[in-house]
Amino acid sequence: GNSVTQMEGPVTLSEEAFLTINCTYTATGYPSLFWYVQYPGEGLQLLLKATKADDKGSNKGFEATYRKETTSFHLEKGSVQVSDSAVYFCAIKAAGNKLTFGGGTRVLVKP
Amino acid sequence: EAGVVQSPRYKIIEKKQPVAFWCNPISGHNTLYWYRQNLGQGPELLIRYENEEAVDDSQLPKDRFSAERLKGVDSTLKIQPAELGDSAVYLCASSPGTTEKTQYFGPGTRLLVL
Numbered sequence: 001g002n003s004v005t006q007m008e009g010p011v012t013l014s015e016e017a018f019l020t021i022n023c024t025y026t027a028t029g030y031p032s033l034f035w036y037v038q039y040p041g042e043g044l045q046l047l048l049k050a051t052k053a054d055d056k057g058s059n060k061g062f063e064a065t066y067r068k069e070t071t072s073f074h075l076e077k078g079s080v081q082v083s084d085s086a087v088y089f090c091a092i093k094a095a096g097n098k099l100t101f102g103g104g105t106r107v108l109v110k111p
Numbered sequence: 112e113a114g115v116v117q118s119p120r121y122k123i124i125e126k127k128q129p130v131a132f133w134c135n136p137i138s139g140h141n142t143l144y145w146y147r148q149n150l151g152q153g154p155e156l157l158i159r160y161e162n163e164e165a166v167d168d169s170q171l172p173k174d175r176f177s178a179e180r181l182k183g184v185d186s187t188l189k190i191q192p193a194e195l196g197d198s199a200v201y202l203c204a205s206s207p208g209t210t211e212k213t214q215y216f217g218p219g220t221r222l223l224v225l
Contacts, residue, residue, distance in 0.1 A: 004153075034213075036216075042218060043115075043202065043216045043217055043218035043219050044154070044202065044204075044216040045216070046213055046214075046215070049213065089153050089154075091153070098156055098159070098167065099144075099154075099156065099214060101153030101154050101155070102153050103151070103152050103153050104151070104152065104153050
């Protein structure tokens, strides 16, 4: 079946540091890839997505590139802010229209 | 445009009691999903509706869980009786249709079973 593996947290950074969260997946066919973010006390929000190989999703300074050869979708941001503190979930949507999530990575940005 | 609405936001019950969660999807979204998110984990799909039809309920524990979406709009998820292990956040999501792959999530209902 489909699965998503992402790096365990928590990841603790200083403001303006570079953030990367690794995500790899296994799936049949050609899935769509997503990053969702969950801020404290709030629901999941779509951060970015990519639907085919070599696509780059971007939003709010975050980027992730669909790497089919390595089955990866790593999330990056060049300069994090305190407001980026949240839990980040990598997810895939393959055949059957079902989202499969990773376990989440908690990010804490300190001023 | 209003997002996905869920109620209640929090619920505390004793084990063996029934509990129900309500979800109103984004207007015009035909597809509705219920997920369960255990503490420290990613959400897991319980059931997916296309309009009023449950098209994927393979992960729904049918001995105690039930769901309905009678008019193809809002939906109710019920647990009867609740067990300690049901403590989790129950998330509802919607999407415009099966070809639109983006799902939009509600704030969730946090359930604590004592």
